[in-house]
Amino acid sequence: MDAEKLNQALYDKMAAEQERFKHGLLGMTAEEALNHAYEYAMREDILMSLEVQDLPAPQAAALLESPCPLADIYKDFRDMETGHMDNIRECIEDRAESLMEAQRETAPIIPIYPHTGEYAREHGELDAFLASLETNVACRDAIETAIGEGFDGMSLHADTKGVLAVFGAERVSHVLAATLQGIRNDPRVSSGNQAWAATVPMFDTVSRHRDYLITSHPGVLSIFVTQTRKEMDAMQKQTEKKPSIKAQLAAKPVPGDQPAAKPKDREVR
Known part of the structure; x- marks a missing residue:
């Protein structure tokens, strides 16, 4: 057969x-x-x-x-020993990441309240102040989690992009800078990061900043700041490369504004 x-x-x-x-x-x-x-x-x-x-x-x-x-x-x-369960775990994680990314894109980013708590109380803006403060605390927790999960004892591979996606560059910069300004004399923090932190404006009292100061090891935190600054620079460059909607519309020809095409020469027979 x-x-x-x-x-x-x-x-x-x-x-x-x-x-x-x-x-x-x-x-x-x-x-x-x-x-x-x-x-x-x-x-x-x-x-x-x-x-x-x-x-x-x-x-x-x-x-x-x-x-x-x-x-x-x-x-x-x-x-047989196969990677079946590993594939399932990978699918679960990928799906979760996709949903988280979609949530990040649709979730509104709460703006930083640019005044003191006393100002907010006097001007009837206490809700906005407290919402901003609560978000600062959540941002601090996210940074500490990213550092804890990304540090293997020797090097740091933190999810800076994920933290920035959730809280925005301004919020992350504020929380990082507030922490570094509070430990400005710590030699474990690079001078470059200390100089950067000094340029970030603070809107409230030092005692209020203590509510959301990062408690991670200063040396590892400094590495996180460096990585985050690089990521923010890359995001800024990407934004600058992408033309605005106004520029895209200006570049498109308006129907009827194009010069008439030149008539082709008639073929001589």
């Missing part, structure tokens, strides 16, 4: 075996059948693979000798 006929015979035998397995499941209670749901699905995949896979004649013949080739193949597959 040639390879094509052997493969067809093998497929028919395994399809019949699967049909008997399915019939057995249908005779079980729903709860019992669920215990075999994974096995049924994998056996279906094995059949699907065999449908498009042409085995050499000796291999097909050897499998035909087995009284239950489908069950044998499934048992071997079940005992």
